[in-house]
Amino acid sequence: MISESVSVDRQARLLDGRPIAAALRDETADRLDRFRAETGMVPGLAIVLATADPASQVYSDRLVKTGRKLGFDCRVEAVEPATPATVHARIERLNRDDSVDGILVQMPLPAPMSVTDIATVISPQKDVDGISSVNVGRVAMGFPAFPPATPLGGFELLRRYGIPIAGQYCVVVGRSNVVGRPFASLMLGANATVTICHRRTPDLARFTRQADIVALAAGQPGLLTGDMIKPGAIVVDFGTTPTDDGLKGDADFESVARVASWLTPVPGGTGPMTNVVVLRQTLEAAFLRRGLQEE
């Protein structure tokens, strides 16, 4: 059990995403140099922006900036007016565009469109945020795939902080196809025993109190409190809800930090990992499309 040596009074250590994201950026820059040397080409990422949502615009611009700094050819593809037909047409064009290795469709799509409308349109080989039905299926089957960037980033955080996963009991709160479900698949693939909880789970604490690792992907600030976990549990919080007091995770940070051994801060935990994982997967897609192996 992970919790044996951890006292109840202990302040949790932070699973800080910033230094890990920085290390991943450096590794990606090194591999990109190798790709350029081998192919004479620059990997390309296209971000499909089909919404006027200002937060999505900010996220896209930030991803473009990070990508360009690392040497990617990144661009935003704004689709206006955004209808299922125009979004499909743009994705299909990008599927055929040889300069594009990765396609990220910025969420949320404008209602009534949803991820299911594009899940079969985006080429699985360019689907660097793991939303296509092929990638979702491959992740669930434990096959090589591009998992969605957010859960893969959280998984990578655990691995790089040396948190044992095999044999641990992991409770995931949330079952969306973009966060909860793929995170559960990744943990299962790494030999954790996994339970997924959702809104219809009666008595959530009955499950979370038994968990060695609790992953939160509900979008409900304060959902998990310190009395709902066992001493020494590890808490990975994917929740990011804008509130009057800033961005909030699903954990009640104060009370959970008194009981957990490790906890992701919000912001600064899983969030910083997402962009760099998208870029990392874009580079991987670029290698794979040319039949090249990364070392």
Ligand code: NAP
């Ligand atoms: P979502 O599609 O709304 O799914 C939320 C899931 O949580 C659903 O499965 C829902 O259950 C479950 N849930 C909600 N309230 C619950 C409760 N009180 N008890 C138990 N389960 C509950 O959200 P999402 O897209 O997965 O996003 C989840 C969170 O992650 C959000 O805060 C989002 O902003 C954040 N996020 C973060 C990143 C990042 O980079 N860190 C990226 C993407 C998303 P039902 O299925 O029964 O409705």
